[in-house]
Amino acid sequence: MTTPITRDSGGSGFVVELEKFSGPLDLLLHLIREDEVDITDLPIAKIADQFLSVIQDLGLNQAADYLEMAARLLRIKAQMLLPRRLGDDEWEDPRAELVRRLLEYQQIRELVDWFGRAAERKAERFGRGYEAPPADAPPAPLQIDLNDLLSAAERVISLIPEPMLHRVVPRPLDVEGATARIQALLEKHDTFGWSDAVGGGPHATLVDVLSTFIALLELAKRSALTLSQSEPFGPMVIKRATPREAA
Amino acid sequence: MQPLAKLLEAALFAASRPLTLEELISLEPEAGESAIRGALDEVRSSYGDEHGVELVEIAEGWQFLTRREYAETIDRAQFALRPRRLSPAALETLAIIAYRQPVGRLEVDEIRGVDSGAVMDKLVERGLIEVVTRGEGLGRPLLYGTTPSFLEILGLKDLEDLPRLEELSVALRRPTPVDEPE
Numbered sequence A: 001m002t003t004p005i006t007r008d009s010g011g012s013g014f015v016v017e018l019e020k021f022s023g024p025l026d027l028l029l030h031l032i033r034e035d036e037v038d039i040t041d042l043p044i045a046k047i048a049d050q051f052l053s054v055i056q057d058l059g060l061n062q063a064a065d066y067l068e069m070a071a072r073l074l075r076i077k078a079q080m081l082l083p084r085r086l087g088d089d090e091w092e093d094p095r096a097e098l099v100r101r102l103l104e105y106q107q108i109r110e111l112v113d114w115f116g117r118a119a120e121r122k123a124e125r126f127g128r129g130y131e132a133p134p135a136d137a138p139p140a141p142l143q144i145d146l147n148d149l150l151s152a153a154e155r156v157i158s159l160i161p162e163p164m165l166h167r168v169v170p171r172p173l174d175v176e177g178a179t180a181r182i183q184a185l186l187e188k189h190d191t192f193g194w195s196d197a198v199g200g201g202p203h204a205t206l207v208d209v210l211s212t213f214i215a216l217l218e219l220a221k222r223s224a225l226t227l228s229q230s231e232p233f234g235p236m237v238i239k240r241a242t243p244r245e246a247a
Numbered sequence B: 001m002q003p004l005a006k007l008l009e010a011a012l013f014a015a016s017r018p019l020t021l022e023e024l025i026s027l028e029p030e031a032g033e034s035a036i037r038g039a040l041d042e043v044r045s046s047y048g049d050e051h052g053v054e055l056v057e058i059a060e061g062w063q064f065l066t067r068r069e070y071a072e073t074i075d076r077a078q079f080a081l082r083p084r085r086l087s088p089a090a091l092e093t094l095a096i097i098a099y100r101q102p103v104g105r106l107e108v109d110e111i112r113g114v115d116s117g118a119v120m121d122k123l124v125e126r127g128l129i130e131v132v133t134r135g136e137g138l139g140r141p142l143l144y145g146t147t148p149s150f151l152e153i154l155g156l157k158d159l160e161d162l163p164r165l166e167e168l169s170v171a172l173r174r175p176t177p178v179d180e181p182e
Helices: A024-035 A044-055 A060-081 A096-122 A146-159 A175-188 A194-198 A206-221 B003-014 B021-027 B033-046 B068-077 B088-100 B105-112 B117-125 B148-154
Strands: A006-008 A015-017 A191-193 A225-229 A236-240 B053-058 B061-066 B129-134 B142-146
Touching: A024 A044, A024 A060, A024 A096, A044 A060, A060 A096, A096 B088, A096 B105, A096 B148, A175 A194, A175 A206, A175 A236, A191 A194, A194 A206, A194 A236, A206 A225, B003 B021, B003 B033, B003 B061, B021 B033, B021 B061, B033 B053, B061 B068, B088 B105, B088 B117, B088 B142, B105 B117, B105 B142, B117 B129
Parallel strands: none
Antiparallel strands: A006 A015, A191 A236, A225 A236, B053 B061, B129 B142
């Protein structure tokens, strides 16, 4: 709510409280009635000036609808000032749309009076057990017994979808086999390459590669062998560890 | 009173809102509509001038209401609450919706020349208007219409009870014809 704006517009002496109005059309109708002018032949310049003087004190956020109307009035005023040829049948009265809206709105206001009177008269007759619309009451406390709770729980449980099951296959890594194979190679050779260690030639599977790699790392950790590469991504050289290194 | 009339009297007494003819028929479906209407007349005439309440046709139904002459005394004693009065903005909005229904928010804004969203939300909350359908236009806007509660607070039998637009004085001076409600 904003503070009511009271404005005395100089000579004409009318006092307007904007809060009384439910919109710019309402205010316009008020001005028209005050001036006792013909709504269909609106003295647009005069009404526009009065309208502006009434709204000039309004706070902007509240006045958006009023400002829009003010702009519309000024545009119509300008259009009325444009010269036009005598007897120009094409000429369209720039006020026509506003007048149409005002008449429509005036009719609404008459209906509002009628509605207000009807509601007043109805309020004089009480129905049985009339209850005023409740204020925002807090929700009623929950009242349930154990059976309700159990059946609710069952309902919820029945809504749970079947769990998705995955069969987990043990990884068929054969680290022990690879370790034995590498140890056998170490018996025969001082050094050998990665492809010798993997074995299986071009048919080596990913599992073979992984098994071999883990076995090599494990044996290197146990100092049974050393791993070296002459350059990054170069071929891996696997070398039997010297007895000293083997500790 | 006949047993059927007594049944209707009891049901209307028990209900705290107007009961429609269909609802009354559902009490005794075998009786048939004309018998129910007859019984309603019987209840109404037996409440003639002899009682402080009377049977009133309202909001597309029937309801026992207190006689007007006791309003002030009952009100003063605060035995019953008057409904809250509606603001002019709410009445304006109701009037537009009553005559233009089903009508969208934009059209109401346009006719009133102000944003009417908050007022319409309040009216929906009070159960006086409701969304009745969706429009065809852009974004399929919600279209509103009045509810039986609207008829009840104005004490109207039905929408036909609203003043006809041509009965309004201003309509006679209107340069263009208005859209009449169907």
